[in-house]
Amino acid sequence: MKLIIGNKNYSSWSLRGWLACKQSGLHFEEITVPLYGEDWEENRRADDLAPSSGKVPILWDGDGEDAPVVWDSLAIIDYLADKVGRDRFWPKDETARAMARSMVAEMHSSYLALRRNLPMNIRKRVEGVEIKSEVRADIVRILSLWAEARARFGKGGPFLFGTFCATDIIYAPVVSRFMTYGVPVPGFAVTYMEAVWTHDWMQMWIDAAESEGWTIEQFEEPAR
Numbered sequence: 001m002k003l004i005i006g007n008k009n010y011s012s013w014s015l016r017g018w019l020a021c022k023q024s025g026l027h028f029e030e031i032t033v034p035l036y037g038e039d040w041e042e043n044r045r046a047d048d049l050a051p052s053s054g055k056v057p058i059l060w061d062g063d064g065e066d067a068p069v070v071w072d073s074l075a076i077i078d079y080l081a082d083k084v085g086r087d088r089f090w091p092k093d094e095t096a097r098a099m100a101r102s103m104v105a106e107m108h109s110s111y112l113a114l115r116r117n118l119p120m121n122i123r124k125r126v127e128g129v130e131i132k133s134e135v136r137a138d139i140v141r142i143l144s145l146w147a148e149a150r151a152r153f154g155k156g157g158p159f160l161f162g163t164f165c166a167t168d169i170i171y172a173p174v175v176s177r178f179m180t181y182g183v184p185v186p187g188f189a190v191t192y193m194e195a196v197w198t199h200d201w202m203q204m205w206i207d208a209a210e211s212e213g214w215t216i217e218q219f220e221e222p223a224r
Contacts, residue, residue: 001028002060006035008209012120012173016073017057019169024080089166096153114138122209158195
């Protein structure tokens with residue numbers, strides 16, 4: 001398999017696709033295409049990115065014109081779950097799985113204010129950020145979902161549904177955003193965020209992000 005991703009410091013959806021590939025346990029080649037660089041317009045029209053119209057992440061499962069190709073992080077999660085078994089990605093309990101799927105879908109389609117105002121920037125730490133009311137509403141909603149998942153289904157480990165699963169994959173960039181901008185969270189959320197941040201795969205991603213030589217000004221500006 002071949003996974004094409006954007007800059008690790010900024011690309012939240014790439015992080016999700018990459019964590020999904022790690023969770024699958026399958027071997028994959030990782031290719032980084034710097035977003036908005038000098039060659040970006042040319043790169044996004046390349047054959048490897050054509051199916052997604054230049055969006056990352058995009059997963060190729062083999063070579064050739066007939067090789068399966070999947071883009072969009074949620075689609076990548078579902079595709080890999082079909083390959084290796086859904087229990088690797090989703091809680092086994094039916095009630096827990098229903099909530100996990102709903103939380104993933106909500107993250108996938110919602111929280112635009114949070115995304116626009118607090119862009120992912122792993123390398124940065126910002127103090128005194130003014131949190132707008134619409135962003136605060138997103139934060140409150142996310143924390144309420146985290147609290148419910150942990151209270152009802154989190155007894156088997158430190159993650160939202162106990163063990164690391166698709167829900168943690170999807171919310172990992174939110175953890176990064178909360179840390180970058182010093183978003184105040186209750187104690188249970190601090191503990192959860194530490195579990196995500198110190199996960200071996202997250203540490204691999206963070207180390208790579210910190211060593212990248214690219215800066216994208218449009219993602220740095222909102223943090224100032």
